[in-house]
Amino acid sequence: MNLKLTPGRLLAAAIVVLSVWIVHDFIEALLAACMTAIASWPLYAAFRSRLPSRVGNSASAAIFTGAITLLVLAPMLFACWALLSEAHALLLGLAAADSRGLGVPDWLANAPVMGPWLAARWQSQLPGPGALLMLTQRTDPSALLGWTQALGQFTARHALIVGFAILLLAFLYREGASLQLALGRWLREAVGDHAERYVDIATRAVRASVSSMLVVALFDGLAIALAYTIAGAPRALLWAAITGSLAAVPFLGYGAVAAMAIQIALEGGPTTAMISLLLGCAVLITGDKAVRPMVAGGGMQLPFVWVLMGCIGGLGVLGLTGVVIGPVVLTLAWELWDERVRQVGPALR
Template sequence: MSTLQRPRDIPQVLLSVLFLALMIIACLWIIQPFILGFAWAATIVIATWPVLLRLQRMLFGRRGLAVLVMTLLLFLLFVIPIALLVNSVVDGSAPLVHDITSGTLELPDLAWLNSIPFIGAKLYQGWHSLLDMGGSAIMAKVRPYIGTTTTWFVGQAAHIGRFLLHCGLMLLFSALLYWQGEKVAFGIRYFATRLASKRGDAAVLLAGQAIRAVALGVVVTALTQAILGGIGLAITGVPYATLLTVVMIFSCLVQLGPLIVLVPSIIWLYWTGDTTWGTVLLVWSCVVGTMDNFIRPVLIRMGADLPMILILSGVIGGLVAFGMIGLFIGPVVLAVSWRLFDAWMHEVPPPTTDPDQVLEELQQFDMSGEKKE
């Protein structure tokens, strides 16, 4: 005897879904100010977790002491340098932005072109011919775009209060994650397993590998190269060394390398007649410019190999979307998504390399999907 199936209560289902959606939106709204700081802290903790465990063994198994040391290291390595860099960018760029926005910025005379052997005089005359033919008109057309672009970049650094707030949240969440890291990781894996069984657990592990690859292979390498390059600029007396260090950090993150800043600095030192420091910076630049060939492969092997175009897109897109914190969060988000998509795609065998064979197999079936006789 068959029993009649009870019809679903559609209003109840809709109201339940609506209630759950409202609860999720409310929770996200409440934790929105902490999302970026927590994501930044999670990236750092995942990348430096082996260091914490090693410190804990060195400190007689005391987790509290290891967490305290790691928090102090993060404060010294992130908060203080970032605060100094942001202040330097704002202070050093303020006169430039004022000149651009007020309309007092004029094209330079470039008298130093005369010091270039053989072609210097011709370059100087050509430059002034361009100015006489309408250089001021060119500057008037270009100035609005320069002003808008420069103001936008400086504006990203001018939010020093909000940025330092995220730095403080990063320190707080990092300390909490260091203290209860195993429980947090188990809870995340448990939740992923509840959603997608073993596939969800594997997705969490792959995400951890991608985060470590970006943090170690990209961010650490970029910061190391940029800081060492900035030390070289400061020692050799290149002006605006702090601002140039910020530019080097960005260029290293987008995989352009530090030489885009160091080479013009070397040329400037030689043109000013300071050949001794120019040679010192040249030798130092050779070391800094090639060290990523040795550091990055070692660090990336600790995580996962990722396409460089992915890192480039993550850095630029993260900067536009989240400001300076996006330099670190953007590549991580794209790297995690890429690793999960790549793992999902490779769950099935790859297609055959012979397209004719695929077409022949397809022709063996009729429109109903049955094999032809």
């Protein structure tokens, strides 16, 4: 391979580096759009084939993008709206209780080991009516303002990412066939004869990873609805829907389970809260540790622990998109390692 540096190649490399630097803030949106397009391409192809011939690529791509966006975003928006509604109701209840005086709950005072200490701290911090209001008034305004600004920046950034991901997704649906051919030619030139196999492995891994997210969300929602009903939790179906919507992403479901348990405990049902918390966590652990690797592993051929590490590691590095990309990257790494072992093995014998 001729790697001689020429002015043309240097210019091309500089343009590529500059382009990546310019769009690096949108890498997450690009990755999300690519993963969604790859995972849903068979559905889009079937949808496109059933449309009348007079419907162009742009219109079909726009219609299907709208449907996928609704399917993906609607559960998350519902979960966030429901959590905010529950939080608002809880705050109103706390304000009404504070006006009468927040006495120490019997279940907290009678809790083993830590109960007396927690009761003493409660009485020292909330001695009488209006104590909670006075406590909140002593909060540092600058710290509250900083937290609000950080939350606003986080929301604005992710709204921008979602918006660009939707635009890129429509473009990928419209130009997907030509992009696939161009990418295939480039990979064959860069990688060689193995390019098609690597593309096939990555495609199957992406679809398996996305399928695992959907199956886990459905499993957690249904199982937690049953668990909450058995535990006697109020609004069991609502909380199950919230938890299932968030459980597609590892660890988000635990926040919903904890929020529900806290609300039930504050409403005077400590036993129900504890049972619901334990059952909810058991369902989420089963979904993350058993169902997710079981579904994803079929298309990735990865051991259980590698699928789990890919989901968690990808989430930490790339955010929500990393839940899909992490296992895909590890799948390719596993394939490269296995291929290298097959090549080296005969030489050592």
